[in-house]
Amino acid sequence: MDIFIQQIxxxxxxxxxxxxxxxxxxxxxxxxxxxxxxxxxxVMIGAMVALTVINLLLGSGLPGVVMALIGLAAAVxxxxxxxxxxxxxxYRPLRNAPKLAPLITAIGVxxxxxxxxxxxxxxxxxxxxxxxxxxxxxxxxxTITGVQVAIIAIAALMxxxxxxxxxxxxxxxxxxxxxENPSIAQLMGVDTNRIISLTFVIGSSLAAVxxxxxSANYSIAHYYxxxxxxxxxxxxxxxxxxxxxxxxxxxxxxxxxxxSLGAGYIGDLTGGFLGSHYQDxxxxxVLILVLVFRPSGLVGEKVAExx
Amino acid sequence: xxxxxxxxxxxxxxAALALAACGDKKEEPAPPxxxxxxxxxxxxxxxNIGHVAPLTGPQAHLGKDNENAAxxxxxxxxxxxxxxxxxxxxxxxxxxxxxxxxxxxxxxxxKLVDAKVNGVIGHLNxxxxxxxxxxxxxxxxxxxxxxxTNPKYTQQGFATTFRVMANDVxxxxxxxxxxxxxxxxxxxxxxxxxxxxxxGLADEFEKAVLANGGKVVTREFTTDKATDFAAxxxxxxxxxxxxxxxxxxxxxxxxxxxxxKSLGLKAKFLTxxxxxxxxxxxxxxxxxxxxxxxxxxxPLEQMPGGKEFGDKFSAKYGQxxxxxxxxxxxxxxxxxAMKRANSVEPAKYLPEVGKxxxxxxxxxxxxxxxxxxxxxxISLYQVKEGKWEYLQTIGGAxxxxxxxxxxxxxxxxxxxxxxxxxxxxxxxxx
Numbered sequence: 001m002d003i004f005i006q007q008i009x010x011x012x013x014x015x016x017x018x019x020x021x022x023x024x025x026x027x028x029x030x031x032x033x034x035x036x037x038x039x040x041x042x043v044m045i046g047a048m049v050a051l052t053v054i055n056l057l058l059g060s061g062l063p064g065v066v067m068a069l070i071g072l073a074a075a076v077x078x079x080x081x082x083x084x085x086x087x088x089x090x091y092r093p094l095r096n097a098p099k100l101a102p103l104i105t106a107i108g109v110x111x112x113x114x115x116x117x118x119x120x121x122x123x124x125x126x127x128x129x130x131x132x133x134x135x136x137x138x139x140x141x142x143t144i145t146g147v148q149v150a151i152i153a154i155a156a157l158m159x160x161x162x163x164x165x166x167x168x169x170x171x172x173x174x175x176x177x178x179x180e181n182p183s184i185a186q187l188m189g190v191d192t193n194r195i196i197s198l199t200f201v202i203g204s205s206l207a208a209v210x211x212x213x214x215s216a217n218y219s220i221a222h223y224y225x226x227x228x229x230x231x232x233x234x235x236x237x238x239x240x241x242x243x244x245x246x247x248x249x250x251x252x253x254x255x256x257x258x259x260s261l262g263a264g265y266i267g268d269l270t271g272g273f274l275g276s277h278y279q280d281x282x283x284x285x286v287l288i289l290v291l292v293f294r295p296s297g298l299v300g301e302k303v304a305e306x307x
Numbered sequence: 308x309x310x311x312x313x314x315x316x317x318x319x320x321x322a323a324l325a326l327a328a329c330g331d332k333k334e335e336p337a338p339p340x341x342x343x344x345x346x347x348x349x350x351x352x353x354x355n356i357g358h359v360a361p362l363t364g365p366q367a368h369l370g371k372d373n374e375n376a377a378x379x380x381x382x383x384x385x386x387x388x389x390x391x392x393x394x395x396x397x398x399x400x401x402x403x404x405x406x407x408x409x410x411x412x413x414x415x416x417x418k419l420v421d422a423k424v425n426g427v428i429g430h431l432n433x434x435x436x437x438x439x440x441x442x443x444x445x446x447x448x449x450x451x452x453x454x455x456t457n458p459k460y461t462q463q464g465f466a467t468t469f470r471v472m473a474n475d476v477x478x479x480x481x482x483x484x485x486x487x488x489x490x491x492x493x494x495x496x497x498x499x500x501x502x503x504x505x506x507g508l509a510d511e512f513e514k515a516v517l518a519n520g521g522k523v524v525t526r527e528f529t530t531d532k533a534t535d536f537a538a539x540x541x542x543x544x545x546x547x548x549x550x551x552x553x554x555x556x557x558x559x560x561x562x563x564x565x566x567x568k569s570l571g572l573k574a575k576f577l578t579x580x581x582x583x584x585x586x587x588x589x590x591x592x593x594x595x596x597x598x599x600x601x602x603x604x605x606p607l608e609q610m611p612g613g614k615e616f617g618d619k620f621s622a623k624y625g626q627x628x629x630x631x632x633x634x635x636x637x638x639x640x641x642x643x644a645m646k647r648a649n650s651v652e653p654a655k656y657l658p659e660v661g662k663x664x665x666x667x668x669x670x671x672x673x674x675x676x677x678x679x680x681x682x683x684x685i686s687l688y689q690v691k692e693g694k695w696e697y698l699q700t701i702g703g704a705x706x707x708x709x710x711x712x713x714x715x716x717x718x719x720x721x722x723x724x725x726x727x728x729x730x731x732x733x734x735x736x737x
Contacts, residue, residue: 003545006570010537114363123367125558127589136569143571218534218562220590224365228532263538267525276539277501277528 002141015256021233040230046211064131083204241300433457453633473683483515500555509554561590
């Protein structure tokens with residue numbers, strides 16, 4: 001039983017990380033209908049900047065949590081600036097271009113950022129220094145670390161905060177209007193360019209937090225870390241219904257649970273016929289099933305294109 | 308869903324960019340020193356030596372390490388202004404990036420074949436080396452890898468494949484023996500990363516464990532890009548093994564050790580050469596203490612020319628990651644064969660590669676009929692106070708006294724039996 005609960009916890013932690021990153025994908029998609037493939041790289045930059053700052057502070061004698069918070073505080077504006085620059089350079093000039101064009105620039109930006117990070121931080125892996133207090137909690141004989149509790153809590157808080165922002169504030173209303181029809185929104189006095197910039201900036205600040213949490217949890221940062229993470233998070237966003245904030249959260253958690261339970265039990269359930277190398281196969285199999293029966297994702301809104 | 312198409316597109320663009328980047332990075336070789344004594348200028352021949360390793364992606368740190376070692380050897384050789392076949396020789400390194408991806412490995416291999424390189428050093432990973440070796444073999448280009456340890460590489464019947472490191476049959480054997488006898492493990496859990504290297508080593512380890520009377524309680528899998536192993540480690544925890552073995556690289560091994568500890572597994576962690584790096588300790592932090600790894604060959608300090616090489620390398624490129632001494636030797640083995648054949652033509656010097664009898668930095672290098680290193684030794688290490696500490700060497704020259712003497716071997720040379728006692732010979736001893 002403790003093993004089963006441990007697997008659920010593993011899945012929740014992994015899922016929350018996917019969800020944190022997926023929120024960034026889904027926000028941009030919701031507003032612009034664009035898949036920002038560079039989002040994974042923004043996550044990576046967040047992790048790298050936080051780590052660099054923390055390493056600089058290591059000798060200062062500050063308490064570990066304070067150092068971590070300073071590192072995070074440094075990563076957020078850097079990521080915001082990166083997100084803003086990406087939108088200005090790679091997406092805004094293509095606002096009225098065919099849909100495929102910004103998709104290609106998105107991939108281009110992603111590769112450029114990866115290579116810039118490789119030049120700045122090198123090809124080596126960076127270890128996250130053990131500055132955060134290692135508190136372990138026992139839940140029914142299963143272990144969960146303090147960082148993991150924080151990841152689940154922060155992911156949940158961010159989703160709630162974002163939902164409130166989009167549903168309850170003036171900015172949120174402008175965002176929804178832009179999502180619905182940018183040109184009409186503009187006629188109604190919404191500065192759509194500013195709203196889109198802000199969307200990128202907010203999404204990138206989430207990415208900074210996600211990057212920080214990922215490298216704190218796995219104690220690892222590398223210029224390549226954003227790629228796979230971004231791919232998985234994108235899958236999570238699609239699974240939940242891209243463009244929908246609650247969907248990103250649900251998709252992320254679901255993907256994490258499927259991977260974790262899949263890796264843990266496929267082997268025993270099939271008598272060794274299928275092993276843990278099928279964990280990704282099962283995750284994507286679920287994705288295909290969802291897309292076949294609910295093309296807009298689990299909680300995605302029906303897009304009124306099918307008349 | 309446009310997603311799969313996009314991924315492959317992004318990969319293709321990434322590949323193109325990576326290739327372009329590599330092309331730019333080619334360093335100008337040192338200008339050949341003028342020969343004041345010769346009134347008539349001798350013809351100068353440029354010899355292109357290809358080098359392939361992952362320069363981008365999760366294993367880029369290891370790939371760059373290999374490339375630096377090859378570059379160091381090439382620069383030294385150029386500084387000597389060698390003459391082969393009556394012409395002055397200028398070596399040039401064509402460094403390519405295979406991203407540790409078998410598909411990309413064959414693409415860059417074809418590129419090197421088309422560029423008519425005189426020889427190839429590499430690749431780093433077994434998974435890329437094996438498919439690429441077919442292309443080199445078809446083109447008759449000698450290939451020496453300093454790090455591809457999967458036995459299949461040299462067992463395909465190609466005349467062009469060589470490696471200057473013990474293979475995974477030997478390594479898996481030594482690891483299994485060590486687990487059973489030194490750690491006294493009765494049950495083991497095995498994880499591999501599904502690459503030719505990781506899977507091959509894990510298979511050989513499994514065989515050796517069974518042969519030593521041990522039991523494999525579960526076999527789990529991950530990828531060479533993963534960072535989260537909580538699910539498979541939790542499953543392993545429920546099987547209570549004495550040892551967890553990982554066949555794969557340091558980038559996964561490090562986080563794996565850490566997660567193993569935080570999930571409360573009591574098992575010892577054991578891995579092969581791919582995880583035997585300072586990087587693994589850095590990534591695992593305190594959890595690395597007391598874990599084991601193996602590495603073909605002997606530790607750098609015990610290598611015949613280890614200290615000297617370490618100093619030269621560090622002065623230029625910083626800390627050695629892993630395979631640098633072997634890649635450095637591979638370049639010298641190739642060039643020595645060219646010298647003996649008095650030709651840089653692949654067809655002419657290829658037979659000489661097989662007859663190599665060379666005192667390298669890493670060990671004394673001679674090949675068997677397949678192109679495998681003769682008398683390859685395997686050393687075991689344990690982390691003590693944040694450092695890999697040498698424990699013992701299994702096999703190697705000392706354990707297998709001259710069963711099949713190499714044709715050119717100097718019978719009176721005791722150095723072969725005790726590499727540590729050998730004089731710190733420079734690689735170009737001959």
